[in-house]
Amino acid sequence: xxxxxxxxxxxxxxxxxxxxxxxxxxxxxxxxxxxxxxxxxxxxxxxxxxxxxxxxxxxxxxxxxxxxxxxxxxxxxxxxxxxxxxxxxxxxxxxxxxxxxxxxxxxxxxxxxxxxxxxxxxxxxxxxxxxxxxxxxxxxxxxxxxxxxxxxxxxxxxxxxxxxxxxxxxxxxxxxxxxxxxxxxxxxxxxxxxxxxxxxxxxxxxxxxxxxxxxxxxxxxxxxxxxxxxxxxxxxxxxxxxxxxxxxxxxxxxxxxxxxxxxxxxxxxxxxxxxxxxxxxxxxxxxxxxxxxxxxxxxxxxxxxxx
Amino acid sequence: xxxxxxxxxxxxxxxxxxxxxxxxxxxxxxxxxxxxxxxxxxxxxxxxxxxxxxxxxxxxxxxxxxxxxxxxxxxxxxxxxxxxxxxxxxxxxxxxxxxxxxxxxxxxxxxxxxxxxxxxxxxxxxxxxxxxxxxxxxxxxxxxxxxxxxxxxxxxxxxxxxxxxxxxxxxxxxxxxxxxxxxxxxxxxxxxxxxxxxxxxxxxxxxxxxxxxxxxxxxxxxxxxxxxxxxxxxxxxxxxxxxxxxxxxxxxxxxxxxxxxxxxxxxxxxxxxxxxxxxxxxxxxxxxxxxxxxxxxxxxxxxxxxx
Numbered sequence: 189x190x191x192x193x194x195x196x197x198x199x200x201x202x203x204x205x206x207x208x209x210x211x212x213x214x215x216x217x218x219x220x221x222x223x224x225x226x227x228x229x230x231x232x233x234x235x236x237x238x239x240x241x242x243x244x245x246x247x248x249x250x251x252x253x254x255x256x257x258x259x260x261x262x263x264x265x266x267x268x269x270x271x272x273x274x275x276x277x278x279x280x281x282x283x284x285x286x287x288x289x290x291x292x293x294x295x296x297x298x299x300x301x302x303x304x305x306x307x308x309x310x311x312x313x314x315x316x317x318x319x320x321x322x323x324x325x326x327x328x329x330x331x332x333x334x335x336x337x338x339x340x341x342x343x344x345x346x347x348x349x350x351x352x353x354x355x356x357x358x359x360x361x362x363x364x365x366x367x368x369x370x371x372x373x374x375x376x377x378x379x380x381x382x383x384x385x386x387x388x389x390x391x392x393x394x395x396x397x398x399x400x401x402x403x404x405x406x407x408x409x410x411x412x413x414x415x416x417x418x419x420x421x422x423x424x425x426x427x428x429x430x431x432x433x434x435x436x437x438x439x440x441x442x443x444x445x446x447x448x449x450x451x452x453x454x455x456x457x458x459x460x461x462x463x464x465x466x467x468x469x470x471x472x473x474x475x476x477x478x479x480x481x482x483x484x485x486x487x488x489x490x491x492x493x494x495x
Numbered sequence: 496x497x498x499x500x501x502x503x504x505x506x507x508x509x510x511x512x513x514x515x516x517x518x519x520x521x522x523x524x525x526x527x528x529x530x531x532x533x534x535x536x537x538x539x540x541x542x543x544x545x546x547x548x549x550x551x552x553x554x555x556x557x558x559x560x561x562x563x564x565x566x567x568x569x570x571x572x573x574x575x576x577x578x579x580x581x582x583x584x585x586x587x588x589x590x591x592x593x594x595x596x597x598x599x600x601x602x603x604x605x606x607x608x609x610x611x612x613x614x615x616x617x618x619x620x621x622x623x624x625x626x627x628x629x630x631x632x633x634x635x636x637x638x639x640x641x642x643x644x645x646x647x648x649x650x651x652x653x654x655x656x657x658x659x660x661x662x663x664x665x666x667x668x669x670x671x672x673x674x675x676x677x678x679x680x681x682x683x684x685x686x687x688x689x690x691x692x693x694x695x696x697x698x699x700x701x702x703x704x705x706x707x708x709x710x711x712x713x714x715x716x717x718x719x720x721x722x723x724x725x726x727x728x729x730x731x732x733x734x735x736x737x738x739x740x741x742x743x744x745x746x747x748x749x750x751x752x753x754x755x756x757x758x759x760x761x762x763x764x765x766x767x768x769x770x771x772x773x774x775x776x777x778x779x780x781x782x783x784x785x786x787x788x789x790x791x792x793x794x795x796x797x798x799x800x801x802x
Binding site: 276277372373374375376393395396397399405406407408410411413414415416438444448451482485486487488489490491492493 | 583584679680681682683700702703704706712713714715717718720721722723745751754755758788789792793794795796797798799800
């Protein structure tokens with residue numbers, strides 16, 4: 189199945205209690221594509237970089253089955269740059285520097301062969317950019333998934349509501365779900381979001397795992413209990429990439445298959461946080477992924493025996 | 496199997512965003528015993544009440560297979576009284592009034608037939624009182640479980656460490672685990688607690704479920720996603736009661752059986768929070784409990800299918 193994704197490709201500089209990454213590549217689009225490409229190929233990527241972005245990274249994406257025909261390279265301009273520092277517990281962070289650069293006036297353009305996706309993953313970007321991608325696709329994909337963040341909920345609520353009305357699956361974290369649904373209850377927030385359009389809602393809870401709502405049912409995916417999180421950057425995007433990659437590969441949008449997809453997403457996120465940036469995502473073997481799925485199963489399964 | 500538990504029996508007055516309970520009965524010992532008695536009988540209860548405590552409540556406990564021979568009734572004195580108000584999100588609360596009354600100088604006394612328990616659940620009380628119960632039991636039970644709280648971690652750390660060194664299972668919430676283990680990582684906190692003595696550690700995470708550590712393994716029990724929590728009072732004690740009641744009934748302290756016991760505990764807690772105080776715990780049918788175990792299974796189980 190064709191999977192199309194749009195999202196930033198960036199330079200990141202990350203500080204955690206464990207060290208500094210220096211200038212590395214990142215961005216939602218890069219994490220989503222890298223993660224998804226372990227599950228389905230090709231992954232069509234729509235994004236924008238500056239002249240300063242290393243050609244060998246783009247070549248590496250191509251070698252991994254990622255079609256970069258939708259990645260614009262702007263002559264004489266600079267790539268989106270973000271510098272952030274995580275707090276001691278790694279659950280919160282401060283943005284130290286955000287230079288939008290080429291992302292500031294990004295107009296996504298889909299090459300012809302990108303305009304018939306079976307599955308579409310809209311990474312976190314302005315709702316206007318996400319809408320523009322949807323509008324370039326004449327026939328509705330089998331599933332459109334979208335990630336967003338508090339900035340867009342606060343600053344462009346109407347545009348966000350418009351794009352949310354056109355999607356099938358919203359992927360959001362717990363704090364953002366409460367903001368968007370205007371209630372402290374995640375169950376009620378999911379109901380409020382269903383009413384905005386999406387049939388499925390996934391609420392990410394960091395170390396506490398994720399909730400999948402849809403079809404009148406709920407599924408609780410466990411978080412992997414870890415001694416240490418090395419760097420959470422990209423975890424949410426790796427989750428989204430693994431999830432949509434698995435759905436595209438299996439071509440099955442049932443609730444039962446989405447449960448499996450949430451586990452696959454959780455597995456990819458659990459790898460991502462083991463090293464700085466996308467480093468761990470670049471060195472996985474398929475067996476690693478299968479083995480960790482078994483870990484998730486062992487972690488959460490039990491038999492009911494009553495005597 | 497004989498199950499012995501010690502814990503407060505109290506008057507509570509509870510305010511939540513949904514209303515006021517008025518003066519009702521409560522206390523860790525009451526919740527533990529009520530919850531455990533659905534799974535194993537008799538449950539031997541050690542506690543203390545004042546002259547003001549209603550005789551018909553004690554009779555109701557007896558009808559439910561709870562042996563109250565260890566519940567002292569102090570003439571001319573008043574029962575422990577607690578009044579608290581929950582905040583909007585029901586995750587935090589303020590204690591408005593705490594009158595220790597008979598609990599202030601409580602010296603637990605075990606009748607002869609209470610001194611050979613197979614299983615012992617030490618509800619949240621001062622470590623000195625918990626130790627005094629252990630010392631009245633000549634032969635070590637098959638499993639000793641203990642609940643405690645931040646107050647004892649802060650104020651009687653040495654006594655708490657002494658009693659923790661004598662137990663097999665510590666049941667604690669996430670904030671308390673971080674305090675006791677002196678680390679923000681729950682996995683590291685559990686390791687630190689293992690080193691203090693207990694073979695098993697259960698960390699309760701409220702709406703996010705619970706973690707079971709032991710035997711080099713981890714199990715993640717889901718939280719039941721609820722639209723509304725009506726009153727969280729007693730949820731932790733209902734959890735402990737269901738857990739130890741199931742272990743006593745099955746007489747199996749293996750990691751695999753503790754996984755099931757954590758689910759049974761979670762089931763009992765999920766009922767407790769549906770109404771004020773112990774009300775919901777008083778009206779359960781065995782089928783309700785079995786049915787909700789199936790809900791927990793459906794909530795967290797998935798198949799791994801790879802294509």
